[in-house]
Amino acid sequence: MVPAFRAALQVHLVETSPSLRAAQQQRLGMAVAGWHDDPATLPEGPAIILANEFFDALPIRQFIRRDGAWLERHVAAGRFLDLPAAASPPLPAEAPEGAIGEWAEAGRPPRPASPPAAATRAAPCSRSTTARPRPASATACRA
Structure with a gap:
C-alpha cells in the first residue's frame, strides 16, 4: 500500500x-x-x-408516475403493486410517464425522479444500482 x-x-x-x-x-x-x-x-x-446489500436494504418509499399521477410502488407476492399513495412526499409534477422517485424513510430529501425506461434506451446505463429484477415498465437506471 x-x-x-x-x-x-x-x-x-x-x-x-x-x-x-x-x-x-x-x-x-x-x-x-x-x-x-x-x-x-x-x-x-x-x-x-x-456495501454488502446494505444500500439495497435501506427502507425507502418508491413512487412511479402513471397516467399523470404518482403511485406508490409496493411488493406483494414477489411482484410490484402500484397503488394510490395515502400521503406522498413532494414529487415533481412535471415528471414524465414511467419516472421513478424514491423517498428515504429517515426523512431525507427524495432522490430525483428518474426518466422512464423508454428514455434510457438511447443512452443505456453503465451500472446497475440494484440486484432486484425490474419489470419492463420500470426505469433501467437512476441518476
Whole structure:
C-alpha cells in the first residue's frame, strides 16, 4: 500500500448490531476509526464506499408516475403493486410517464425522479444500482 494513502485512510463502518461490531473489532482492531449506526453520520469528505446489500436494504418509499399521477410502488407476492399513495412526499409534477422517485424513510430529501425506461434506451446505463429484477415498465437506471 502506498504510505501516503495508508496514512490518510480512515475506515468507518456502518453497523447497528453490537455482536457484529464486536466481531469486526476483534478482526480489524485499530484499523477501524469508528462505527456508525447510520450513513448520515459518516465524516464529510472523499469516500470509498463498499456495501454488502446494505444500500439495497435501506427502507425507502418508491413512487412511479402513471397516467399523470404518482403511485406508490409496493411488493406483494414477489411482484410490484402500484397503488394510490395515502400521503406522498413532494414529487415533481412535471415528471414524465414511467419516472421513478424514491423517498428515504429517515426523512431525507427524495432522490430525483428518474426518466422512464423508454428514455434510457438511447443512452443505456453503465451500472446497475440494484440486484432486484425490474419489470419492463420500470426505469433501467437512476441518476
